[in-house]
Amino acid sequence: MTTLSSKTAAPRSVSGWRSPQAKRAFLTILGWSVALVIFFPIFWMILTGFKTESAAIADPTLIFSPTLESYQEVQERSGYARFALNSVAVAFGSTFLALLIAIPSAYAMAFLPTKRTKGTLLWMLSTKMLPSVGVLVPIYLIFRDVGLLDTRTGLIIVYTLMNLPIVVWMLYTFFKDMPKDILEAGRMDGASTLQEVMFLLLPLTLPGIASTGLLSVILSWNEAFWSLNLTTSNAAPLTAYIASFSSPEGLFWAKLSAASTMAIAPILILGWMTQKQMVRGLTFGAVK
Amino acid sequence: MRDSLPMKNTSATPLGAGAKRSTPSGGLQAWLPRLVLAPSVAISLFFVYGFMLWTFVLSLTSSRMLPSYDFVGFGQYSRLMANERWWVASTNLMIFGVLFVVICLAIGSLLAILLDQKIRQEGALRTIYLYPMALSFIVTGVVWKWLLNPQLGIQAMVQSWGFESFRFDWITDPDMAIYTLVIAAVWQASGFVMALFLAGLRGIDDSIVKAAQLDGASLPRIYWRVVMPCLRPVVFSAVMILAHIAIKSFDLVVALTGGGPGYATDLPATFMYAHAFTRAQIGLGSASAMLMLGGVLAILIPYLYSELRSRKHG
Numbered sequence: 001m002t003t004l005s006s007k008t009a010a011p012r013s014v015s016g017w018r019s020p021q022a023k024r025a026f027l028t029i030l031g032w033s034v035a036l037v038i039f040f041p042i043f044w045m046i047l048t049g050f051k052t053e054s055a056a057i058a059d060p061t062l063i064f065s066p067t068l069e070s071y072q073e074v075q076e077r078s079g080y081a082r083f084a085l086n087s088v089a090v091a092f093g094s095t096f097l098a099l100l101i102a103i104p105s106a107y108a109m110a111f112l113p114t115k116r117t118k119g120t121l122l123w124m125l126s127t128k129m130l131p132s133v134g135v136l137v138p139i140y141l142i143f144r145d146v147g148l149l150d151t152r153t154g155l156i157i158v159y160t161l162m163n164l165p166i167v168v169w170m171l172y173t174f175f176k177d178m179p180k181d182i183l184e185a186g187r188m189d190g191a192s193t194l195q196e197v198m199f200l201l202l203p204l205t206l207p208g209i210a211s212t213g214l215l216s217v218i219l220s221w222n223e224a225f226w227s228l229n230l231t232t233s234n235a236a237p238l239t240a241y242i243a244s245f246s247s248p249e250g251l252f253w254a255k256l257s258a259a260s261t262m263a264i265a266p267i268l269i270l271g272w273m274t275q276k277q278m279v280r281g282l283t284f285g286a287v288k
Numbered sequence: 289m290r291d292s293l294p295m296k297n298t299s300a301t302p303l304g305a306g307a308k309r310s311t312p313s314g315g316l317q318a319w320l321p322r323l324v325l326a327p328s329v330a331i332s333l334f335f336v337y338g339f340m341l342w343t344f345v346l347s348l349t350s351s352r353m354l355p356s357y358d359f360v361g362f363g364q365y366s367r368l369m370a371n372e373r374w375w376v377a378s379t380n381l382m383i384f385g386v387l388f389v390v391i392c393l394a395i396g397s398l399l400a401i402l403l404d405q406k407i408r409q410e411g412a413l414r415t416i417y418l419y420p421m422a423l424s425f426i427v428t429g430v431v432w433k434w435l436l437n438p439q440l441g442i443q444a445m446v447q448s449w450g451f452e453s454f455r456f457d458w459i460t461d462p463d464m465a466i467y468t469l470v471i472a473a474v475w476q477a478s479g480f481v482m483a484l485f486l487a488g489l490r491g492i493d494d495s496i497v498k499a500a501q502l503d504g505a506s507l508p509r510i511y512w513r514v515v516m517p518c519l520r521p522v523v524f525s526a527v528m529i530l531a532h533i534a535i536k537s538f539d540l541v542v543a544l545t546g547g548g549p550g551y552a553t554d555l556p557a558t559f560m561y562a563h564a565f566t567r568a569q570i571g572l573g574s575a576s577a578m579l580m581l582g583g584v585l586a587i588l589i590p591y592l593y594s595e596l597r598s599r600k601h602g
Contacts, residue, residue, distance in 0.1 A: 028407045034399065035416040038479065041431045042419065048434070057440055101331070104324035112321040120329055127336035129528070129588055131535050133560045133577040135339035137346060137570055141355060165332050193320070222424035224539035229561065239426045243543055253434060260427050267422050275415045279483055282421050286525070287487040 042264070049258035056254040070258035078241070080262060087237035087263075089152050090227075091220040094159035095213050098167045101160070103209075106171035107197060111183065121172065124165040132162075132225050143230060152235045155227060159220045166219075167212055170285045174208030175201065207277065208285070214274060215281035218267060238263040340581065347574035355570055364575035374576060377554040378583070380466050384555065385534040387470045388477070392530055393523065395474065396481025401511055403482065404489045414486065417479035425476070429543020432472040433459070436544075462552035465545055469537070469553060472544055477533055481526050488522035489515065524595050528588075535584055556580040 050066040148154030186200045224239040271278040435441040438457040446454040458464035500510045538557035545553040564573025
């Protein structure tokens with residue numbers, strides 16, 4: 001069937017393959033080879049985390065006796081859990097706050113647009129194009145004066161500011177795609193604006209909101225410019241921890257790999273479980 | 289619940305189609321959108337643009353460790369112009385930015401075309417291609433620092449296979465180190481470009497491609513002449529987001545090369561950080577931040593403008 005239809009579509013075989021099956025098999029192998037190359041660095045890092053320090057710098061090999069030594073040492077010597085907790089608190093806290101502020105804004109833009117809605121949105125997004133160093137000194141000075149340096153609250157505030165334009169914009173595109181009739185129907189049944197949002201809009205756009213939230217969590221989880229500049233130890237998340245780990249002790253590859261693996265594991269697992277949302281979120285909603 | 293909604297909807301639409309909302313609180317309704325929008329707009333614009341203005345003011349002062357408001361005109365800027373390290377950092381950003389964007393677009397579009405051939409397990413492949421994008425630049429830096437290390441990484445691996453003369457030690461070479469940043473960043477972001485392009489390819493009307501095939505056009509020709517022009521808006525968003533990543537890739541430098549060897553891989557962001565914080569030169573650091581901002585705007589605004597204008601026409 002496939003052979004037939006592709007033959008009728010293309011009178012001349014497009015790339016000179018004897019059969020579409022052979023072509024497809026070749027492309028599948030090619031696709032997986034590329035995937036292997038792309039995934040190799042991550043795979044190698046995970047592997048190195050299970051080696052001893054001396055095995056990590058010996059000749060590269062796939063055969064070795066795995067050990068949890070590095071993981072134990074990372075936890076014992078530097079308290080990995082504390083940094084992980086900071087990362088969780090900051091990523092989810094800022095995502096929650098950003099959604100809380102952005103949902104009403106996106107609602108207003110999508111359902112009650114004015115002449116200036118598009119312009120406002122563009123201006124908000126334009127702030128993302130500006131380098132963060134341009135606002136670093138003022139934020140640092142203010143944080144120092146009000147005692148927000150090296151606090152989770154401070155990081156949550158900064159991350160919320162950082163992600164807000166993207167969150168508003170993504171929610172706006174998702175809200176706009178929703179059929180207006182459904183909201184109309186809700187209104188006809190006497191729902192207030194709040195009820196309309198809570199019981200119609202949010203449940204129906206939940207996949208979009210989840211993608212947006214996941215993107216915000218990933219961006220905050222991975223952020224390093226602000227965490228390196230605004231925290232020292234108390235509120236330092238995993239990114240700052242790994243960065244600090246890598247400079248003075250750069251030669252301890254097994255421990256560094258173990259620490260990095262623990263830092264990316266939640267994202268890799270969460271991402272695999274929610275593939276669709278992750279792809280959609282990471283492409284800023286471009287993939288439906 | 290979900291299933292019952294459209295049902296209700298179909299019965300209500302004919303009646304409600306023309307009826308506008310008739311709540312008594314019309315005054316509040318008119319203001320509500322602006323009210324709920326205000327926090328987001330105020331936060332984005334005030335904090336970003338307001339603070340940039342503040343940075344600009346600081347760049348005109350002689351601030352060192354603490355901000356002082358002793359104005360010295362454009363003195364910090366002329367000091368900056370005389371600073372060789374600043375020129376290295378700016379040139380690096382240009383090299384890095386251009387190569388990063390161009391290579392990502394090239395690899396990303398090839399990967400998208402590959403996945404567009406209806407191969408099996410496309411969903412899983414797409415997720416794997418996109419995985420690096422979900423990682424922190426810090427982790428990317430750590431991974432590549434290891435792979436690029438001549439004694440441990442790719443060079444050692446290939447040499448252990450018997451190719452003793454194989455050399456890949458760019459990271460220790462001041463002239464080549466900047467390209468290691470490009471490699472790591474391309475690894476991270478090309479899967480993202482792939483996903484964007486793939487979504488764009490799926491949005492293209494099949495009949496256009498079929499028609500070109502009937503005319504006997506070869507596959508590469510179809511993609512280059514027929515499909516790619518349709519993807520112009522996708523290319524535009526990809527370039528904007530890649531440029532944004534290039535501009536903010538401070539963390540990659542910190543984790544991968546630390547700006548070294550020497551200051552060979554400094555970027556304006558790391559230059560600014562080094563001067564404003566570790567060397568207590570807030571005035572000079574602010575001036576460098578403003579110049580970087582100016583450079584970014586000078587490149588992005590014409591592109592933004594030409595794209596948006598041509599889109600309106602065509």
